[in-house]
Amino acid sequence: MKTAPTEFTTRVIATIAKIPRGKVATYKQIAALSGKPHGSRGVAWILNSSSQKHKLPWYRVLSSRGRISFPLKSKHYVLQMAKLKREGVRFKDNGDIDMAKYQWKKKVAKPARLQPRMFS
DNA sequence: CGCGTGACTCAGG
DNA sequence: TCCTGAGCCACGC
Numbered sequence: 001m002k003t004a005p006t007e008f009t010t011r012v013i014a015t016i017a018k019i020p021r022g023k024v025a026t027y028k029q030i031a032a033l034s035g036k037p038h039g040s041r042g043v044a045w046i047l048n049s050s051s052q053k054h055k056l057p058w059y060r061v062l063s064s065r066g067r068i069s070f071p072l073k074s075k076h077y078v079l080q081m082a083k084l085k086r087e088g089v090r091f092k093d094n095g096d097i098d099m100a101k102y103q104w105k106k107k108v109a110k111p112a113r114l115q116p117r118m119f120s
Numbered sequence: 121c122g123c124g125t126g127a128c129t130c131a132g133g
Numbered sequence: 134t135c136c137t138g139a140g141c142c143a144c145g146c
Contacts, residue, residue: 003144005143006143006144008142008143009143009144026128026129027127027128027129028128028129031128031141031142036141036142037141038128038129038140038141038142039128039141039142039143040128040129040141040142041126041127041128041129041140041141041142041143042126042128042141042142042143042144043127043128043142043143044126044127044128044142045125045126045127045128045142045143045144046142046143046144047127048126048127049126049143049144051127058127061127062127063127063128063129064128064129064130065129068127069127069128070127076127080127
């Protein structure tokens, strides 16, 4: 019997699986959405240990500054960048990604717009 | 139960 | 902008 994963781990897996194509999220963001605002290192550990097993879109998870968390010339870096580009994510010359444009924004409940009131 | 190890993050210098 | 130190979290030994 293998030990059951913690709830945090389960949530992290589920959360990452929900990141939409063409969008990205940060370790910190995943951790917060999973209930632990300071569990970014845990997220990284989980990704490293079971991203393949759960077939997760690990490449959609970036560092808080919006850049790939691998050494610039590493195999992983190149692969991750290729996968993201294939989904339409563009990289700046310095290797950063425009988070304002690509970061996944989990929907909450949108009043969206305020209608001018017609009856007072 | 403590220790070491990470695909982390933030504050300083 | 790069390097450190400290804080944080999961997991295997």
